Amino acid sequence: MPDIYLYNTLTRQKEPFTPTTPGHVGMYVCGPTVYSDAHLGHAKAQVSFDVVRRYLKHAGYRVRFVSNVTDVGHLTDDSDDGDDKILRRAALEKLEPMEIADKYYWSYFEDMTALNVLKPDITPRATGHVPEQIKLTQELIEKGHAYEVDGSVYFSVTSYAPYGKLSGRKVEDLVSGTREDIREEKHDPRDFALWKRAEKGHIMRWDSPWGEGFPGWHIECSAMSLKYLGENFDIHGGGMDLQFPHHEAEIAQAEAAGHPFARYWIHNNMVTVQGGEKMSKSKGNFTTLKDLFEKYDPMVVRFLLVSSHYRSITEFSEEPLRAAQSGYARLRDTMLEVKRRLETAPEGRHATLEGQLKQHVDTFNEAMSDDFNTPEAVAALFNLTRDVNSALTGSVGKETLQAVLDAYLALGGDVLGLFADRSSDTGNPEVIQTLMELVIDARQNYRATREFQKSDALRARLSAIGVVLEDTPQGTRWKIQ
Numbered sequence: 001m002p003d004i005y006l007y008n009t010l011t012r013q014k015e016p017f018t019p020t021t022p023g024h025v026g027m028y029v030c031g032p033t034v035y036s037d038a039h040l041g042h043a044k045a046q047v048s049f050d051v052v053r054r055y056l057k058h059a060g061y062r063v064r065f066v067s068n069v070t071d072v073g074h075l076t077d078d079s080d081d082g083d084d085k086i087l088r089r090a091a092l093e094k095l096e097p098m099e100i101a102d103k104y105y106w107s108y109f110e111d112m113t114a115l116n117v118l119k120p121d122i123t124p125r126a127t128g129h130v131p132e133q134i135k136l137t138q139e140l141i142e143k144g145h146a147y148e149v150d151g152s153v154y155f156s157v158t159s160y161a162p163y164g165k166l167s168g169r170k171v172e173d174l175v176s177g178t179r180e181d182i183r184e185e186k187h188d189p190r191d192f193a194l195w196k197r198a199e200k201g202h203i204m205r206w207d208s209p210w211g212e213g214f215p216g217w218h219i220e221c222s223a224m225s226l227k228y229l230g231e232n233f234d235i236h237g238g239g240m241d242l243q244f245p246h247h248e249a250e251i252a253q254a255e256a257a258g259h260p261f262a263r264y265w266i267h268n269n270m271v272t273v274q275g276g277e278k279m280s281k282s283k284g285n286f287t288t289l290k291d292l293f294e295k296y297d298p299m300v301v302r303f304l305l306v307s308s309h310y311r312s313i314t315e316f317s318e319e320p321l322r323a324a325q326s327g328y329a330r331l332r333d334t335m336l337e338v339k340r341r342l343e344t345a346p347e348g349r350h351a352t353l354e355g356q357l358k359q360h361v362d363t364f365n366e367a368m369s370d371d372f373n374t375p376e377a378v379a380a381l382f383n384l385t386r387d388v389n390s391a392l393t394g395s396v397g398k399e400t401l402q403a404v405l406d407a408y409l410a411l412g413g414d415v416l417g418l419f420a421d422r423s424s425d426t427g428n429p430e431v432i433q434t435l436m437e438l439v440i441d442a443r444q445n446y447r448a449t450r451e452f453q454k455s456d457a458l459r460a461r462l463s464a465i466g467v468v469l470e471d472t473p474q475g476t477r478w479k480i481q
Contacts, residue, residue, distance in 0.1 A: 348397030
């Protein structure tokens with residue numbers, strides 16, 4: 001296995017990665033709150049950690065990947081004030097809360113599948129793990145780190161000295177709970193809810209030792225990650241915006257209850273729109289993935305995301321999307337051309353190209369082992385593409401072409417996830433290839449008989465549905481634009 005180094009937010013430095021159990025990686029990533037359609041900011045997080053997971057598997061590790069779904073308890077204000085986001089949406093759409101949760105749960109995974117994000121090994125939902133959350137809350141009360149007030153339970157921030165170690169914030173500088181009723185109920189305005197009493201009319205509620213209520217937002221991830229990955233699990237990931245208070249609270253809840261928590265913390269940066277403003281639902285400046293997919297191939301969107309480092313900001317506008325479209329087409333078309341050449345290539349090897357291939361593969365792996373540096377990895381693929389295209393001006397043997405194709409599929413496909421095998425795009429490849437060969441033959445016949453108007457009309461009809469014909473010295477090739 002290669003030596004992998006990653007930036008650990010907890011220690012604020014790049015460290016060698018050493019899993020708790022040799023050869024196995026336990027990884028937890030915060031998933032969505034399912035109350036509306038996903039946008040590009042969600043895609044940035046999920047694609048980033050999908051690539052981390054894919055590279056760890058490529059490097060030889062067995063990975064258990066857990067990502068939760070929040071379907072209760074995420075309030076509209078992190079100070080434990082406001083409405084549950086799902087309840088608010090349910091009232092807006094005049095649906096039951098669990099109808100909202102299920103509707104956007106499936107919508108989210110539909111979008112992630114389009115982006116070729118691998119499904120989690122385990123996808124726990126908050127509503128399915130209320131007993132675990134109650135148990136962890138009881139442990140915190142017993143150890144003196146939490147207290148009950150009139151049916152609600154709060155974590156005492158000052159009882160846990162390391163609070164703030166992830167975000168670097170000092171407890172004395174924190175401000176929370178500015179409303180008078182919140183300050184009166186809590187022992188300290190900085191404390192946060194582990195369990196909230198359900199007021200009259202609150203639909204989502206469960207029985208607990210403190211009366212009917214529902215869990216706070218932060219407690220679910222502590223309870224579920226410990227349940228499925230155990231203590232001292234390897235990697236916890238999520239967006240930079242979750243670092244405080246959500247991830248800070250996760251650590252405090254788990255460790256104050258006596259459970260050693262995640263060892264490495266990875267945070268992805270945000271997506272910004274023009275003007276440098278963060279894309280978010282609360283700001284109303286987001287584009288849903290479904291709307292974006294109507295204009296751009298999901299693989300182009302994924303290519304845009306992996307072209308920037310997970311810890312860097314990704315700019316969202318038409319210009320970088322068009323650049324991503326062009327760049328992705330260049331990689332994909334070269335890979336498809338290698339596939340075509342394999343069908344008729346002579347036996348033999350191309351020593352120069354194989355030497356270049358090894359160099360680019362090594363560069364790719366070195367980049368990915370250095371904190372999952374996808375921009376450098378993409379650059380290695382582009383350099384490979386340059387050398388492949390140069391070699392394809394002559395004859396390349398079948399063995400070398402197969403090695404090149406294997407590299408594209410392993411690095412660009414298995415690791416970066418850029419070459420999804422989607423039946424909706426390609427249908428039956430053999431049937432489509434045969435049909436396109438018939439179309440190309442018909443066009444050639446029109447040209448041979450000087451029926452150029454028919455030839456041009458055929459090409460125009462193909463172009464209208466996104467199929468481009470290219471006349472090359474090796475014959476006419478087709479591709480989907």
